[in-house]
Amino acid sequence: MNINISNEANLPSRFGTFKVKAFKEGEKEHLVIYTGTMSDVPIVRVHSECLTGDAIGSLKCDCRDQLEYALKLASQTNGMVIYLRQEGRNIGLFNKINAYALQDGGLNTIEANHQLGFEADERTYEIVTEILHHFNIHKIKLLTNNPDKVNSISDIDIVERLPIVMESNDFNKDYLDVKKDEMGHLL
Numbered sequence: 001m002n003i004n005i006s007n008e009a010n011l012p013s014r015f016g017t018f019k020v021k022a023f024k025e026g027e028k029e030h031l032v033i034y035t036g037t038m039s040d041v042p043i044v045r046v047h048s049e050c051l052t053g054d055a056i057g058s059l060k061c062d063c064r065d066q067l068e069y070a071l072k073l074a075s076q077t078n079g080m081v082i083y084l085r086q087e088g089r090n091i092g093l094f095n096k097i098n099a100y101a102l103q104d105g106g107l108n109t110i111e112a113n114h115q116l117g118f119e120a121d122e123r124t125y126e127i128v129t130e131i132l133h134h135f136n137i138h139k140i141k142l143l144t145n146n147p148d149k150v151n152s153i154s155d156i157d158i159v160e161r162l163p164i165v166m167e168s169n170d171f172n173k174d175y176l177d178v179k180k181d182e183m184g185h186l187l
Contacts, residue, residue, distance in 0.1 A: 001025070001126065001127070001130055002025075002026075003023055003024065003025050003127070003130055004023070004024040005021060005022070005023055005024075005134065006021050006022040006023075006024075007021070008020070008021050009021075011033065013071070015068070015071035015072050015074075015075050016035070016071070016072070016074070016075025016076075017035075017036075017075075018033045018034060018035060018071075018074070018075070019033075019034055019035070019036055020032065020033050020034075023127065023130070023131055023134075025127050028084075028085040028086075029085060030082065030083060030084050030085055030127060030131070031082075031083040032080060032081070032082050032083070032131055032135075033071065033074065033080065033081040033082075033083065034074065034079070034080040034081070034135070035074065035075065035078045035079065035080075037078055038078045038079065038080060038135070038137070039077060039078040039079070040139075041139045041140060041141060041159055042077070042078060042079045042080050042137065042140055042141070043073055043074065043077050043079035043080075043140070043141045043143055043162060044079060044080045044081075044082065044132070044137075044140040044141065044142055044143065045066075045067075045070035045073075045074065045079070045080070045081045045082070045142075045143040045144070045164070046082045046084060046125065046128055046142070046144065046149055046153075047063075047066065047067050047070060047081055047082065047083050047084065048084045048086040048087075048089070048090070048123055049083065049084060049085050049086055049087045050063035050064070050067075050087065050088075051087060051093060052096070052100075053067075054067050059169050059170075059171035060100070060103075060171050062166040062168070065166040065167075066164050066166055067081070067083075069164060069166070070143055070164065073143065079143075080135075080137075082128055082131055084123070084125075084127065084128075086122075086123045086124075089113065089118075089120075089121045089122055089123055090121075090122035090123040090124070091113065091116070091118050091122055095116055095118070098112075098116055099112035099113055099115075099116060100112075102115050102116070108174065121148065123148075124152070125148075125149060125152040125153055126152075126154075128152075128153050128156075129153060129154055129155050129156055132156050133155075137156070138156060138157060139156070139157040139158075139159050140156060140157070140158055140159070141158075141159060141160040141161075141162055142158045142160070142161050142162065143162045143164050144161060144162075144164060145163055145164055145165065145185045146185055147185070
């Protein structure tokens with residue numbers, strides 16, 4: 001895998017003071033946010049980009065709440081957030097908005113992706129192993145509800161899966177139910 005790695009930079013934030021590095025994989029540029037001194041078995045959140053949730057605060061998902069929780073926890077426990085550029089379960093922003101329109105018409109998130117010709121979830125996680133090896137991390141506590149993440153991260157000892165369950169609202173309840181009932185998320 002051909003990966004370019006940026007220099008390390010400081011990133012003071014409202015969640016704490018972090019270090020950051022960018023990892024360029026082809027056209028995708030992923031961001032790793034971590035504390036200067038990480039614990040021996042750090043808590044790691046692998047978070048896929050969600051512009052509508054993370055930046056705009058969409059109530060259709062729980063992405064922003066999960067990201068903010070993960071950043072606070074990383075700051076408190078000397079952990080790490082790996083921010084993967086896989087917008088819309090890796091179908092891209094354009095297709096994600098088209099999927100939103102289909103959801104507005106009554107389809108659920110999986111049905112909308114299928115209608116557009118995609119799998120329910122197109123994300124991959126091979127880069128995660130490369131990133132963790134770069135930091136000489138071989139054991140983690142993985143902050144996720146997604147069993148695909150647990151099963152897809154290879155050559156890393158996941159000593160514990162930690163849940164990251166956010167409170168639902170009127171706009172994301174059905175979305176979260178589909179993640180749980182049809183995608184096997186551990187909610």
